[in-house]
Amino acid sequence: MSVSTVLLDLDDTICAHPGSxxxxxxxxxxxxxxxxxxxxxxxxxxxxxxxxxxxxxxxxxxxxxxxxxxxxxxxxxxxxxxxYEDPDPEAVGFLPGAEAALGALGANYDLALVTNGGRETQTAKLAALGIADRFEATTFAEPGRPVKPDPDPFDRTLATMGVSASEAVHVGNSLRSDVAGAQAAGVEAVWLSTADEPVAVTSEHTINSMGELRTPPWT
Structure with a gap:
């Protein structure tokens, strides 16, 4: 497989809020x-x-x-x-290894964001992290449109990027949303293993830290 594009989830993949x-x-x-x-x-x-x-x-x-x-x-x-009090969207920090991984991936691949978060909140997070310009496409949750694990957000992102599913991989922390959703769109998945989920889904690749992406598992 010749990968040209890496799709990434945002929350609990690239960044997280202080407190649980x-x-x-x-x-x-x-x-x-x-x-x-x-x-x-x-x-x-x-x-x-x-x-x-x-x-x-x-x-x-x-x-x-x-x-x-x-x-x-x-x-x-x-x-x-x-x-329930939503945390300040600007009070986010990178997960260990995530910032370096974005730099390494961006040097070799086109990057796109696929998130189930709303446009306003997620845009604020990207601005706070200073990474909004790292992504050539950003797909947010939109009113009336399906979210992950539906393949629609992936299909829209691939269309925006002008690439086929076979040219992309998706990185995310949720087996249910990220892995199952990517696979439904024909995209290979990289699971950031942070917690077990009671779903019968298996990813093509598994990492335990975003820092591992400096040497991508699909190469």
Missing amino acids: PEARLADAFGRAGVEPFFDVADVRPWLARVTAETELELRERCFGGIADELGRDRADALAVARA
Whole structure:
């Protein structure tokens, strides 16, 4: 395979916020006055199952769906969703090895971003990191359009870049969204292994740190 283009996820692949989602969710339960009845691991599968135009709407649909499945009061889930405080999009930092990996990859490949985050929030993160100009194409979550793991975001990105699926690889931290989505679009996947996910998906390549991409596993 002759790779000319590398697609990358953003959140928890290139960058992350200080503090953990687990801590923010626990705080939201506390502010809402609701006894915790789900955790971050329960939310992740829902992120690939619902679409929304805002972060709040996304949380309401995910948390509400979990409540419905568990037979819990949906009003409690919505209260937690509204009490959840999104971190400042500009308060992000590179994951270990990610900045160097972008530099190394950019010297040899065309780069594109494929993220399930909204345009405004993700643009703020890219600006804070100083990497907006590293990508020749950026595909965000858009109202009314499918998100990863649907192949649509990958198909749109490939079309913008003018390359075929066989000429690209995608790097991301989620087996469910990044790996399954890339493979659905015919793109080989590189999984940044940060946590196990209960899905029967296997990536073509696995890395444990973004720093490993300085010597890409597909070459």
